[in-house]
Amino acid sequence: xxxxxIQEAWLAARYAAEAPAPDxxxxxxxxxxxxxxAAGQTKLDGLLAQEQPITPGLxxxxxxxxxxxxxxxxxxxxxxxxWFAPLGLAAALGLAIxxxxxxxxxxxxxxxxxxVQDLELVEELPMIRQLDEVEAFxxxxxxxxxxxxxxxxxxxx
Amino acid sequence: MTDPELALIHAFxxxxxxxxxxxxxxYRDRMxxxxxxxLGDQARAEEAAQEVFLKLYRARTSxxxxxxxxxxxxxxxxxxxxxxxxxxxxxxxxxKYGLDEAAHAAGHDPSSLLANDELxxxxxxxxxxxxxxxxxxxxxxxxxxxxYRDAAGALDVSESAVKSLIHRAxxxxxxxxxxxxxxxxxxxxxx
Numbered sequence: 580x581x582x583x584x585i586q587e588a589w590l591a592a593r594y595a596a597e598a599p600a601p602d603x604x605x606x607x608x609x610x611x612x613x614x615x616x617a618a619g620q621t622k623l624d625g626l627l628a629q630e631q632p633i634t635p636g637l638x639x640x641x642x643x644x645x646x647x648x649x650x651x652x653x654x655x656x657x658x659x660x661x662w663f664a665p666l667g668l669a670a671a672l673g674l675a676i677x678x679x680x681x682x683x684x685x686x687x688x689x690x691x692x693x694x695v696q697d698l699e700l701v702e703e704l705p706m707i708r709q710l711d712e713v714e715a716f717x718x719x720x721x722x723x724x725x726x727x728x729x730x731x732x733x734x735x736x
Numbered sequence: 737m738t739d740p741e742l743a744l745i746h747a748f749x750x751x752x753x754x755x756x757x758x759x760x761x762x763y764r765d766r767m768x769x770x771x772x773x774x775l776g777d778q779a780r781a782e783e784a785a786q787e788v789f790l791k792l793y794r795a796r797t798s799x800x801x802x803x804x805x806x807x808x809x810x811x812x813x814x815x816x817x818x819x820x821x822x823x824x825x826x827x828x829x830x831x832k833y834g835l836d837e838a839a840h841a842a843g844h845d846p847s848s849l850l851a852n853d854e855l856x857x858x859x860x861x862x863x864x865x866x867x868x869x870x871x872x873x874x875x876x877x878x879x880x881x882x883x884y885r886d887a888a889g890a891l892d893v894s895e896s897a898v899k900s901l902i903h904r905a906x907x908x909x910x911x912x913x914x915x916x917x918x919x920x921x922x923x924x925x926x927x
Contacts, residue, residue, distance in 0.1 A: 587902075591902075594884070616907075619914075619917065620910065634769075635768045635785075
């Protein structure tokens with residue numbers, strides 16, 4: 580546990596570019612584990628220092644500023660919406676109140692529409708039309724001819 | 737926060753886009769480097785760094801002065817990269833094993849590694865082995881040059897937690913890269 584705290588303090592001093600505190604230095608000098616740790620960490624820094632710096636690739640700025648432009652446009656649109664949305668809403672309400680559209684005729688229930696459509700289809704059938712004619716003939720056949728004669732006599736001067 | 741950055745962030749908050757561009761130029765390379773080391777993939781890291789700057793742009797009116805501007809920006813970057821990393825974890829694990837094989841296939845001669853740009857691959861692979869917070873603390877302090885206190889602010893942890901994270905990260909890095917390090921024999925210089 581003590582070694583871990585010493586090593587942490589040793590690293591902190593190294594990153595702060597300061598000499599380790601005297602008790603830390605004394606411990607490292609006398610402790611084989613901490614000595615090995617310090618030596619290994621120094622080597623590690625040497626290896627890490629050989630790494631090439633990372634730089635943005637070609638076109639990074641162009642891509643970013645294109646995204647920024649899009650962001651600005653979106654931002655302006657949002658601001659415009661915030662300002663104009665209430666005006667638009669008011670205008671829509673005004674139109675609704677002062678220029679009411681003609682009331683649309685009430686539509687029949689869906690079942691009725693279906694029934695009418697079925698009937699229209701049925702009327703298209705020639706046989707149904709013939710049946711209608713037969714029915715009209717039968718109605719005429721049932722008329723009493725004596726009654727007809729009487730009507731005709733009364734009508735004739 | 738340094739005075740020039742304070743003035744810039746205030747100008748930016750007032751809507752001066754030129755101030756934002758100056759901040760962008762100041763931190764662009766650092767953000768790309770930071771995101772690359774956290775994500776292990778430069779193309780993805782560049783997208784991430786750009787998104788960090790866009791988040792900064794959107795947050796211009798809500799920025800609160802609570803420490804260095806850089807710490808604030810690193811906090812945005814850290815959170816963004818952690819989220820991306822969580823989403824891409826499986827793919828990164830697969831990539832890490834690919835890098836391991838490449839590094840071992842090239843042998844352990846540091847000069848040959850440098851010549852083949854594989855040192856970065858080996859270091860990237862070792863970094864990928866670290867838990868998120870250890871990796872972020874290590875990169876912030878070692879590569880980005882932040883003081884422990886500022887790294888603590890960026891990671892939202894205590895300074896003593898950063899000490900511990902750095903220690904554990906460097907122990908793991910030393911083990912993982914041990915093959916590329918010569919035998920420790922400079923104890924006196926190190927102390």
